[in-house]
Amino acid sequence: MLAVMPALKWMMMSRVAATDRAGRRVQPIVEDNLKNDVRRFWFALAFIAIAPCMSAIAADGTAADVQAGHIIAIQSLTKGRAACAACHMENGAGQPDVGIPRLAGLDARLIEEQLRYFADGERSSAAMAPYGAALDDTQRRQVSAYFASLPIPPEPDRFAATAAQLSRGRSLYSDGDQRTEMQACAQCHGVTGLGVGQFSPRLAGQSVAYVADQLSRWRAGDIRDPKGAFMRAESRTLSDTDIIAVSAYVAQLGQTP
Numbered sequence: 001m002l003a004v005m006p007a008l009k010w011m012m013m014s015r016v017a018a019t020d021r022a023g024r025r026v027q028p029i030v031e032d033n034l035k036n037d038v039r040r041f042w043f044a045l046a047f048i049a050i051a052p053c054m055s056a057i058a059a060d061g062t063a064a065d066v067q068a069g070h071i072i073a074i075q076s077l078t079k080g081r082a083a084c085a086a087c088h089m090e091n092g093a094g095q096p097d098v099g100i101p102r103l104a105g106l107d108a109r110l111i112e113e114q115l116r117y118f119a120d121g122e123r124s125s126a127a128m129a130p131y132g133a134a135l136d137d138t139q140r141r142q143v144s145a146y147f148a149s150l151p152i153p154p155e156p157d158r159f160a161a162t163a164a165q166l167s168r169g170r171s172l173y174s175d176g177d178q179r180t181e182m183q184a185c186a187q188c189h190g191v192t193g194l195g196v197g198q199f200s201p202r203l204a205g206q207s208v209a210y211v212a213d214q215l216s217r218w219r220a221g222d223i224r225d226p227k228g229a230f231m232r233a234e235s236r237t238l239s240d241t242d243i244i245a246v247s248a249y250v251a252q253l254g255q256t257p
């Protein structure tokens with residue numbers, strides 16, 4: 001759409017300015033201008049038609065990012081350090097049992113933002129700090145584009161939740177807790193846990209170990225990063241059993257076809 005305005009402006013502005021033999025400007029002949037306007041109209045129309053193709057070429061830039069990001073994900077960046085894939089896996093599934101988060105399908109801007117927080121220590125993690133710091137801005141964008149582009153991996157979290165845990169988890173997630181005035185998670189993460197763009201992360205299919213660990217750390221007062229204030233307020237009143245229940249509920253979201 002941005003291309004439409006300059007095209008129309010150009011069409012309107014560039015009317016023929018006729019000059020006489022001595023080079024002085026004279027009143028342009030009406031028919032000439034009319035013919036010119038028609039020609040320019042078709043040019044402008046063609047330009048407008050081409051504009052979407054041009055943005056498709058720009059989108060190809062992202063495909064190049066994904067490709068470059070794939071290489072970053074599977075190769076060690078620093079001597080003696082593992083590649084992202086060693087922990088998060090090449091398919092971005094993470095390791096549910098040990099709380100290494102799934103990155104596949106997370107919002108690219110969100111991954112990029114978190115990597116910056118790890119790099120400058122705003123989000124403290126002994127495991128991630130060196131990896132965040134090893135990436136420059138371009139590599140951060142590329143590796144984020146790669147993990148964001150991956151389809152949701154088929155391996156579900158093998159945590160064996162009881163029916164009572166899932167039911168309590170669903171209630172906390174969808175309705176919140178009136179007794180403690182805790183808001184429903186769904187309000188910010190969406191009813192199906194898909195997250196809201198760069199604001200709140202996708203929770204559907206994230207592992208019990210990781211979600212429960214993050215909630216416990218927020219509850220203990222860890223701010224994590226500037227946006228962590230939302231989650232610190234949210235987790236303040238959660239009991240240990242409720243943390244497991246709501247984590248078990250989000251882990252199985254999106255796992256059933």
Ligand code: HEC
Pocket residue numbers: 073082083084085086087088099100101102103106111112114115124125127128131132135143144201
């Ligand atoms: C040694 C294992 C390990 C390696 C290698 C590793 N990570 Fe991590 N990553 C973790 C752990 C553990 C966490 C959870 C951190 C926490 O507890 O907050 C994490 C968290 C993350 C998060 C936050 C996800 C979220 O949902 O907030 C991102 C993004 C991430 N890693 C990206 C990467 C990238 C990109 C690389 C490679 C450059 C990488 N990691 C390499 C272990 C690793």
Ligand code: HEC
Pocket residue numbers: 101172173183184185186187188189199200201202203206210211214215224225226227228229230231234246247250
């Ligand atoms: C008021 C809005 C809001 C509510 C309500 C909310 N969240 Fe969040 N949540 C956020 C935001 C914003 C973030 C990103 C925080 C950050 O980047 O530090 C987040 C992040 C998270 C993460 C980190 C995921 C990751 O990939 O690292 C988890 C886990 C989480 N929320 C679980 C929950 C659960 C469970 C509930 C309900 C008990 C809930 N949230 C309710 C806004 C909210």
